[in-house]
Structure formats: structure tokens, C-alpha cells
Amino acid sequence: APTASYAAVFTSNAFCGAPVTLGRRRMHEGLPLQALCINNKVSNVCAAGDGVADAETVCSAVAAALDLPGGSSSVLPSSTGVIGWKLPVDAMVKAVPDAVGDLQRDSLLPAAKGIMTTDRYPKLRSVEACGGRLVGIAKGAGMIEPNMATMLSFILTDLDVPRSELQRMLAAAADSSFNCMSVDADQSTSDTLVCISSATTPLKASRDQEALAEFEGALRQLCEELSGDVARNGEGTSHVIRVRVSGSPTREIARGVGKAVVNSPLFKTAVAGNDPNVGRLVGAVGSYLGRAAPELELGGVSMRLGGRTIFKQGSFDLDSEAEAELSAHLKQALITGEGGVSLPYPPHERCVEVEVELGNGDEAITVVGSDLTREYVDINADYRS
Numbered sequence: 001a002p003t004a005s006y007a008a009v010f011t012s013n014a015f016c017g018a019p020v021t022l023g024r025r026r027m028h029e030g031l032p033l034q035a036l037c038i039n040n041k042v043s044n045v046c047a048a049g050d051g052v053a054d055a056e057t058v059c060s061a062v063a064a065a066l067d068l069p070g071g072s073s074s075v076l077p078s079s080t081g082v083i084g085w086k087l088p089v090d091a092m093v094k095a096v097p098d099a100v101g102d103l104q105r106d107s108l109l110p111a112a113k114g115i116m117t118t119d120r121y122p123k124l125r126s127v128e129a130c131g132g133r134l135v136g137i138a139k140g141a142g143m144i145e146p147n148m149a150t151m152l153s154f155i156l157t158d159l160d161v162p163r164s165e166l167q168r169m170l171a172a173a174a175d176s177s178f179n180c181m182s183v184d185a186d187q188s189t190s191d192t193l194v195c196i197s198s199a200t201t202p203l204k205a206s207r208d209q210e211a212l213a214e215f216e217g218a219l220r221q222l223c224e225e226l227s228g229d230v231a232r233n234g235e236g237t238s239h240v241i242r243v244r245v246s247g248s249p250t251r252e253i254a255r256g257v258g259k260a261v262v263n264s265p266l267f268k269t270a271v272a273g274n275d276p277n278v279g280r281l282v283g284a285v286g287s288y289l290g291r292a293a294p295e296l297e298l299g300g301v302s303m304r305l306g307g308r309t310i311f312k313q314g315s316f317d318l319d320s321e322a323e324a325e326l327s328a329h330l331k332q333a334l335i336t337g338e339g340g341v342s343l344p345y346p347p348h349e350r351c352v353e354v355e356v357e358l359g360n361g362d363e364a365i366t367v368v369g370s371d372l373t374r375e376y377v378d379i380n381a382d383y384r385s
Contacts, residue, residue, distance in 0.1 A: 001034070001198070002033065002068075002074055003033055003196060003197055003199050004163055005161055005166060005197035005199045006163065006166070006194065006195065007167040007194070007195050008027055008076070008167075008192065009170060009171055009192075009193050010024060010191060010192055010193075011191035015045065015046055016190070017045040018044045018051030018052045018054065019044055019055050019078050019079045019192070020190060021051075022052055022056065022077055023077065023078070026073065026076055029073065030163075031070060032070055032074060033074055033075070033196060034066070034068050034070060035062055035068060035074060036075070036076050036154060037058060037062045037075050038077075038078045038079070038080075038115050038152065038154070039078075039079050039080075040079075040080050040115050041117065042079060042086070042087055043079050043080055043082060043083050044085075044087045046084055048086055049086060051086075051087065054089045056072055058077065058092050059075035059077055061092070065096050065097055065100040066100060078190070078192045078194075079190060080139060080152050108156065109122060111137055111154075112124045112139075115137070116139060118379055119139060119140070120233055123137060123138040123139070123226055123229040123233060125222055125229070127219075127222045129159070129217070130203050130211050130215050130218075131159075132201040133158060133159075134155055134159070135155070136154065136222045136223070137153065138152065138154075138226040138229060138230055139152040140152065140153075140230045152191075152192050153192070153194070154193075154194050155193075155196070155219070155223075156195075156196060156197075156198075157195065157196075157197045157198070158197065158201040159197060159199075159201050160197060160199035160201060160202050161212070166195060166197070169212075169215070169216045170195050172216070172220070173216070173220040173222075173223040174193055176220060176223075177223035177224040177226070177227040178223060178226075179255070180255060180368065181227045181228075181230060181231050181367065181368050181369065195219070203215065231370050232335060234369075234370035235376045236376030236378070237335065237373070238334055238335060238336040238371055238373050238375075239271050239330065239333050239334060239351075239371040240333070240350070241262050241354060241368065241369045242352065242366060243257075243258040243262060243354040243355075243356065243366065243369070244258075244353075244354070244364070244365075244366050245257045245258045245355075245356045245358065245364060245365055245366075245367070246357050246358070246363075247300070247358040247360055247361060247362070247363075248362075248364065248365070249293070249358075249360045250361070251365060253293050253358075253363070254358075254363050254365040255365050255367065256288050257285055257288055257358070259367055261281060261285065261354060261356070262369025262370070263369065264280060267281050268370070268371045269371070269372050271330060271352055272372055274330040274334075275327070276326030276327050276330060278311065278316070278318070281305065281311075282303065285356060296360050298358075299313065299314065300357070300359020301314075301356070301357065302356075303354070304355040305326055305352075306329030306353055307329075307355075308329075329352070333350050333351055333352045351368075
């Protein structure tokens with residue numbers, strides 16, 4: 001049935017895809033939604049012709065096949081894939097009846113698999129709350145440093161949450177999860193995060209703050225789990241890097257420090273080689289702080305890798321024993337098989353643990369990212385060929 005309970009956040013990339021433009025229009029119009037239409041391989045970004053009209057044509061075909069009373073306005077589109085390629089509208093319209101015929105209520109796993117591109121495995125998570133359930137899927141392995149949500153992620157729930165509350169909650173959940181994650185520092189032109197509710201299960205009371213808080217906590221947990229899966233599934237990833245930054249004067253400085261670490265090519269490649277070259281870690285933090293907060297007093301800064309202090313009071317704290325421990329930590333955090341072979345489902349909660357204490361305030365944040373391997377270069381060198 002059509003629902004008015006939905007929310008979305010989109011990329012802030014200035015050259016956003018046509019589906020993002022259309023999605024923003026849907027959000028502004030506020031009409032009931034009843035379907036999501038997602039394609040991979042072609043992102044419909046800055047292609048020749050009218051990309052918005054192309055996306056609208058496909059939405060119209062979906063609405064017709066499903067006999068939706070709201071027409072194309074009740075369908076929210078999303079696309080991912082090669083930038084600059086034109087959407088194959090005729091082929092997609094022709095394929096719509098078969099896609100509609102494959103719809104089922106048993107599992108969201110086929111959808112999670114269907115939106116994959118260079119992903120090594122589907123990303124699917126579920127959380128229970130308030131007598132109902134939230135189920136989410138995500139797509140993404142490369143071109144990942146969101147500044148709103150994630151590459152593509154869709155969350156479905158039966159819980160009836162007022163739209164204004166849902167939009168606020170989703171934006172906050174994205175900020176503490178997907179916006180604290182980076183694989184390669186490249187923000188996508190198609191980033192979309194959507195939460196849509198069938199509204200079939202009422203909360204204890206629509207104005208019950210305790211119920212709303214429980215739902216918001218579940219939504220945040222789901223987004224954090226999905227963003228962790230995206231980092232774990234990064235193209236060529238052999239280590240997930242988790243950076244906990246504390247003692248920051250602002251949340252944004254804390255986020256910037258964390259991203260400076262997970263986006264440093266030198267630190268990422270050292271991690272890939274199980275080399276505890278912590279000079280690269282300190283250099284990345286110092287480079288960011290020198291640009292973003294040169295006024296900070298850094299005498300209280302300390303850093304830890306794998307739980308071991310490696311830097312404090314402006315000096316390294318290392319010896320041969322420490323080097324051996326740090327190297328062992330990196331090897332234990334590997335999520336690939338023997339010889340660096342990618343696993344279909346890499347182990348969860350196995351991370352290179354980095355802690356940075358700035359000693360300049362009370363704000364804290366956790367940022368996740370991945371290392372940089374030869375496999376990443378190979379995948380992206382041959383992406384279109």
C-alpha cells in the first residue's frame with residue numbers, strides 16, 4: 001500500500017546522478033511512495049540526453065506493471081555503476097515485467113545480491129525494535145567516502161514512524177555511521193540512503209518519546225552495522241581500519257582526524273603489508289591538524305595501535321618488542337584467506353584498532369576504513385574493460 005512514512009538523504013556531490021535529482025524531487029513533493037526501482041552497472045550521471053526523463057520513464061514502467069495508483073511519482077529510483085553512461089531505457093522497460101514477476105515477500109537477500117557491482121558479498125542486516133523490525137541492505141565497495149549516507153542503502157521497516165521524525169533520525173544515523181566511513185576518499189555521485197515503512201505496526205504511541213528513542217537506536221545500530229560491512233567489503237580490502245578519536249574540541253575535528261588516518265595512502269599501504277610504520281599514522285594526524293586546527297595545543301596527544309601506546313607527549317614510545325606486537329596485531333586483523341585471497345564472507349569484528357587522544361576537549365567519534373592493496377588497483381584499472 002502507499003506509504004507516507006519514508007525518509008532519504010543523498011550525496012552532496014555537485015555532479016549528482018539524475019536519480020538523485022528525481023529523488024530529491026520526490027522528497028519535496030511528499031507524495032506517498034509504494035516502490036523502489038534500483039539498477040546497477042549504469043549510474044545515469046551526466047550522460048548525454050535527459051537523464052531525469054530516462055529515470056522517470058523507467059519509474060512509469062514500474063508503476064504500470066505494479067498497477068500503482070500514484071503512477072511514477074510513487075516510485076523512487078536509484079542507480080549505481082559507470083559514470084557518464086546513458087541508461088538503457090528500452091532494455092530496462094522491457095525487463096520490468098520479469099522483475100515484477102520475481103517479487104516475493106520471503107527475503108530481502110535477492111535484492112541485496114541484485115544491487116552488487118564489484119561487491120564481493122551481499123550486505124544484509126536486521127534489527128528488532130518496538131515490536132517490529134528493521135531490515136537493511138547496502139551496496140558499495142569502491143568510490144566510497146560518503147558525505148550524507150552511503151553509496152546505495154535501503155532500509156525497510158513495518159514500524160509506523162511519523163515522517164518528520166524519521167527524516168531527522170535517518171540524517172542523524174547517517175552522520176554517525178556512513179559519514180564516518182571511507183574506503184578510498186572518493187565521494188560517489190549517486191549516494192542514496194532510504195528508509196521506507198509499510199506503517200503496518202504502530203509504535204506504542206506515535207508521540208511516545210521512549211518508543212521513538214528505541215526506534216532511533218535501532219536505526220542507528222543498523223546503519224553502523226551496514227557501514228561496517230561496506231568497509232569490510234571494500235575493493236581489495238585485506239584489513240578494516242577502525243580509528244577511535246577522543247578528546248577533540250569538536251565533532252568535526254574528530255571526524256577529520258579519523259578520516260585523515262583511513263584515507264592516508266601511505267598508512268593504508270603499510271597496513272596492507274602488515275608493516276607497523278606508525279610514523280605514517282602520526283604524520284597523517286599531524287598533517288590534518290596543521291591544516292584544520294593549527295591553534296591546538298598538542299602536548300596531550302597520545303596514540304595507540306592494537307591497544308599499545310606508540311606515541312605520547314610529542315615522542316614515539318617504541319622498541320623491538322613493541323614492533324613485534326604491532327606487526328602481530330596487523331596480521332591477526334587480516335580478513336583475507338591464505339595468500340591474500342579474498343573470502344566470500346570476510347570475518348566480522350576483526351579490525352586494525354587505532355586510538356587517537358587529542359587532549360583538547362570531550363568530543364569523540366569512531367571512523368572506519370580499509371587498507372590499500374594491489375587488488376584495489378587491479379580492480380579499478382580494469383573496471384570498464
